[in-house]
Amino acid sequence: MAPIDLGDSIPPNTAHAVSVSLPTWRANVGYEEGEQWVVGTMVTGYPRFFIHKAIQALSADILSKHGRPGQSAMLFPTRRTAQRCADFIRDKAEPSAVGDLSILRLVLDPAKEFAEPLRSLSPSICAVLFPQEIFPVAKQYWQHSGDGVSSRRAEFCHGLFRDGLLTLDDRSPSPRSWQQQKMRRGPKRYQRGASIDETKGSNGHTHGATNGRPSPPAEELADSLESSRFLEERYGRNLDVSLVENAKSAIRRRIAGVLTTDLDLASKSLPVMDSNARGVSNLQEHDIYLTPCGMNAIFVTHQALLKGRTPQKSINFGFPYVDTLKILQKFGPGAMFYGHGSSADLDDLEARLQAGEKFLALFCEFPGNPLLSCPDLARIRRLADTYDFAVVVDETVGNFVNVNVLPFADVVVSSLTKIFSGDCNVMGGSIILNPGGRYYGALKAAMADAYEETYWAEDVVFMERNSRDFVTRIDRINANAEVICSVLEAHDLVTKVYYPKYNDSRPNYEACRLPKGGYGGLLSCTLKTKAHAVAFYDALETAKGPSLGTNFTLTSPYVILAHYQELDWAASFGVDPNLLRISVGLEDDLGEIFARALRAAEAVQ
Template sequence: MGEIEVPLGLAVPPHTPHAISVSLPTWRDNVGYEEGEKRVVDSMVSGYPRFFIHLSIRKLASMCEQKHAVGNEKCMLFPTKNIAEECRSFIQRRTALAGSPVNARLVHLFICPEDKHDGTKIDRSSIAGSCADLHIVLFPESAFPIAKEVWQHTGLGISSRLAEKCIALLVKDVPEVQRSTSPVSRYATKGLNRHYSAVKNSKPPSPTQPAGEDLSSDHAVYLEERYGRNLPLDAASFAKRVLRSRVAGVLINDNIREYQSNPRLSQKELVVGPSTRGITDVAADDVYLYPTGMSAIWSAHHIALAVLPPAKSVCFGFPYTDTLKILQKWGPGCHFLGFGLDSDIDELEQILEVESKRDPNTPPILALFTEFPSNPLLRSANLPRLRGLADQYDFVIVIDETIGNFVNVKVLQYADIVVSSLTKVFSGASNVMGGSLTLNPKGRHYTTLKNYLKDNFEDVYFGEDAIYMERNSRDFKRRIRVIDANAQAACEFLHSRSRAGGAPSPAIKEVFYPKYITRENYDFCRIKDVDPEDGKEGGYGGLFSLTFTSVAASKAFFDALPCYKGPSLGTNFTLACPFTILAHFGELDWAAQYGVEEGLVRISVGMEGTEALLRSFEIALKAAEAVL
């Protein structure tokens, strides 16, 4: 794989204008960031888009504040009035609960291109030449941390590509936004976890790039400005149609280049067949696209609250942090069953029995949310047993299949709604966000959910982002097969050197990977039919986590591992992070109760050569064993 050095705070992968990760190469860097250490915070120019406010969005926000703010007001930017109203309502509700109620106000900009001064006509049929809707939520500066929660938890803020388009439409030669003197308080909020804050830009050295595109800065600019922006508007519509068919598992001919090279063909319907999702009746119309995976999760909860009697939800298993926050901060609250084991289903049965006796006329809970498998412990729930309880007590099941993905597992038959972060392995390129929500047409709540979406769904997925997502995902099945094989080889090697694997004097305590963790539940949903295209069964995914016999061993392993280091997962390249430090720094003891230890290292395996990957893990393991 070769050693990869990306300076602290720069984009991962390098030279990627809309990168969704950032380099935090050492354990100390991650802790320093969480503690607000100036050395780290002042280096950040990129980050995961729901936590880090992209420089282009900062620039647009500053322009909006200069023109529309009164006094010390700050703003958040959203693509529709409904989302902006949601942000305003959240700010007012949460500040009132805190005893200091704050009002927010909305400004709507409808921005259309003007012909150039030299008389050149703008092509208004292209993405770059079309109009843009921008909804601005203005609020006192003191409420910024609350507004930032909406941005982070819902994932419904504008995308960085949309921000760049708005800037281009509004004015020319706008000066760069100057670095804030207090970037942490201005662009990040601590709460229970603080995430990325942008400040300055510099060009990184060119590191060794694993499998995938090695984009020079010129090439990256070409792709962004030519490939996406200058395509006609109907290219975005076509890309979304393809994405929905691809996610639905109904696309017969996945060679989209053939469609795009033949304009007459692309005007026709795509060639589709029975779905491969475990329920053949799934159609592209049952798939809804969102700007992020978390916005799909937030929307699933929002839909359930809208169509079913009010009740608490259940978060089953230890989830990625924002899922739990959504269930806690919107609606009546939630029951948290954080281990995700069968013993938690026993507890769930007790909750259902008690709640149903309290009010026999309404379902005892609203919905149950679970990941399959979970992040970061890779535990898989007993879905048949949960489905049986949902049928008995009439609640909705929402399954996040991001980690398992539908090349490896079939879970739709146990769900009412399946959500996924397309940002991850479906895209792989780490340069665009996206999410999907799929309805189970055989589900008992299907008609109710479908009718609600028919009347209320807003397509807020920016067309240029959809074009990149479609392009990236054309070969997702092939990439997943390579990543699955690499991850299995790496886990077998590391497990053999772990305490759980019986190794003498090991540095590694346990390898969390679906092949070793709750395997019976995972295997029950794993696709065992041989794929006619490549002759392979479903694998165990590309994500695993390691715990160590000491925090010192964790640090040594992480620092010595020669790969990209930063947040996110599902990338075409190997990406590691000290997960608990990044996601739960302010609540380490709480996370540890559920087995998410302070020293846990999460690794998303990429497409590098298997032997090179194993050598890299050998290097890191020797460093960890040396501190014992």
């Protein structure tokens, strides 16, 4: 891969890229330290940590029109998600600092005619407005929950907002305010006032809704048609809204493992779900929920468990991706943390359970990130059945082509942003409820309140397209990962390679590995000294930045990025601060690429 400049998007020239280039070790430290020579170059970043510039731009315009001096805004797709953010701010910020906190909802102006595709999208934005000084608290909610708007939704809605087509849902704009707006683009209809009483009749003409006014003159009808055409051309973006529901269905069926070939989305009927999908009986498409990102899948699952069961502490078993533990700690009664995820940890948990301690659920990853160790799901399942707690497994790293964890879990979550998409240009997540689980009925009912379908239509379309070759990509990535492992394992400077095939927990992986499954596309390694690790990373000719599961190889000094403020804490669980994490891609010459980087490390004295 050609070098990618510091701060450029990964992939380059991609408006909604999920990663950003941090090509040297020093750049990663500079990013964590907030140094301007790094952050000042960044055109984007990982979306839950770096608020996309399209979202920033819409926030600024909303504040300019509806905010007050000294306020910031955080944007969400619905009032419910915005309300959760506002509640979090009130709970976590100093009461004296909260000040004037409010929620604004912007919707399509009901006084105007809109083309059917635009109405079908139901574009809306909810802004939480709050004092600037508590932005860090609001940012915590944004990062942990994954509830925030996507960059594509923000970009789309920003166009509507600039053109005066989004308005506050609690009042109608006055004719005077519309006359004051300078509409530089679009049909002349938008340059004059309109009545909220006008509705569109079944014959396509406009009628007075309540006052029996006569039909409008021909000129006004012509304007209405002109408006509709204009909106369809300006905002349609070649997005066939009629295919979005089928695209969602295709994604869900791929997640279920029953759709492994291309699908004609225009077809009126989709293939029938297999009665034994994912190794459980009666898994239905409605048991699979799509979320705007993987962390939101975990957040929503936790919310559903709190609503569907008696709220209690949860268990985070194994060294976690950073925000999973934060969700359990900050959005409920708290968490018991077993950072090693070992047999000894299970012994301690079992002793606590035998002594009468109660828990809501156990959350774990399979395999874990970044040490790629695997919990003993069979034993965890037995404990859960005996002592009445739910099991939630994050299968993002293992992925369902390689492993099947659903028979051991009540809920399986995944980040579709990663290898399911592969192209690193769209976010997404999924939740699967096990229909055979003891909490299925309670969770199904709780999801009606905890879950909203907020996955933006454009993101759905990109995810469906990206995932069509998901299954065929996995075999090649599995093979490439083993090639890299063999190069690293053979070199004297490499002190440890972390990969499910080589870890002590391999038997736990094998218990879930499918007959044709491999060992995945993620691995980590440590070198003899920090200087060796720095030289190796700086010389490595791959993309270098946050995220994983890309179709191209992506490397990062993961612990620096994920745990910079808690390196000693991470080290206490065996996570070396200088560990390098490698997400393996589809390239042909990866063995030689890694061999060259190791030769550069050899030059370190």
